[in-house]
Amino acid sequence: MAKAPEKLPGHVAIIMDGNGRWARRQGLPRNEGHRAGIENLGTVTQCCIDLGIPVLTIYALSTENLQRRPRSEIQFLMRGLSRFLREKRQELVEKGIRFKHIGRLDELPRGVQRHLRLTEEATADCGTLTLAAAINYGAHREITDAVRAIARKVKDGDLDPEDIDEGSVEEHLYTDGLPALDLLIRTGAEKRGRVSNFLLWQLYYAELYLTDVLWPDFGQEEFIEALRDFARRERRFGGLHKDERKSRRRVAGSQRSKSS
Ligand code: IPE
Numbered sequence: 690m691a692k693a694p695e696k697l698p699g700h701v702a703i704i705m706d707g708n709g710r711w712a713r714r715q716g717l718p719r720n721e722g723h724r725a726g727i728e729n730l731g732t733v734t735q736c737c738i739d740l741g742i743p744v745l746t747i748y749a750l751s752t753e754n755l756q757r758r759p760r761s762e763i764q765f766l767m768r769g770l771s772r773f774l775r776e777k778r779q780e781l782v783e784k785g786i787r788f789k790h791i792g793r794l795d796e797l798p799r800g801v802q803r804h805l806r807l808t809e810e811a812t813a814d815c816g817t818l819t820l821a822a823a824i825n826y827g828a829h830r831e832i833t834d835a836v837r838a839i840a841r842k843v844k845d846g847d848l849d850p851e852d853i854d855e856g857s858v859e860e861h862l863y864t865d866g867l868p869a870l871d872l873l874i875r876t877g878a879e880k881r882g883r884v885s886n887f888l889l890w891q892l893y894y895a896e897l898y899l900t901d902v903l904w905p906d907f908g909q910e911e912f913i914e915a916l917r918d919f920a921r922r923e924r925r926f927g928g929l930h931k932d933e934r935k936s937r938r939r940v941a942g943s944q945r946s947k948s949s
């Protein structure tokens with residue numbers, strides 16, 4: 690196993706793209722790619738636990754996927770998801786994985802809603818890793834829902850518009866309670882830097898890592914490579930480059946000694 694860097698992100702999100710292409714390359718039906726993709730989730734989740742990364746958010750199904758993919762594909766995904774949650778619930782508890790759904794629950798099939806709720810309840814006290822699963826998730830929807838909830842509070846007289854700040858917006862997002870996002874990985878990216886309606890507010894100052902490796906092939910080695918790339922980056926959050934800060938300190942110091 691490749692050596693993981695010391696400086697690790699506290700919150701990683703992954704756009705798990707490329708299942709269909711993976712299947713096509715193997716001469717298999719698309720659904721086999723989804724099967725392999727669900728399987729791979731276990732590998733990357735375990736990697737987060739082994740390394741001590743506390744939060745992983747995964748993009749499993751967008752609102753657009755739900756609306757625009759063939760019914761048979763959605764049915765396959767929903768069945769796979771229900772099975773995954775049913776079979777893995779106990780394992781999640783044993784491994785200390787807190788499961789959290791982000792997205793619109795009410796539009797999902799009732800059985801899936803039930804499994805999501807049961808898994809959230811069963812793992813509520815787990816503290817090793819938080820696994821946030823974006824299923825029927827869309828960032829535009831999330832922000833729209835937040836605006837509506839805030840407007841309702843203002844209308845009811847529970848919130849003064851002057852008191853609305855960035856924190857109050859965050860409190861109304863599906864991701865309320867999760868720490869700031871540090872790293873976004875997109876697999877199957879084919880050199881295209883698309884965000885596909887994922888975590889638009891939360892991306893803020895996240896670092897982006899795009900890879901052509903398709904999700905079912907994105908294993909431990911590939912994940913660690915992404916983490917190493919992240920560790921090499923200097924995050925400035927709008928501030929100055931490190932060398933620039935140093936040289937400004939030097940200039941300020943020499944000006945002080947000249948004037949004394
Ligand atoms: C990502 O794989 C998983 C879902 C969107 C459910 P795709 O199904 O988008 O795979 P490609 O992009 O067609 O290869």
Ligand code: IPE
Nearest residue numbers: 704705706748749750751885
């Ligand atoms: C993004 O992949 C959504 C998920 C991985 C769940 P898509 O395959 O839906 O993205 P586009 O259509 O290429 O932007």
Ligand code: MG
Nearest residue numbers: 706707708709
């Ligand atoms: Mg895709």
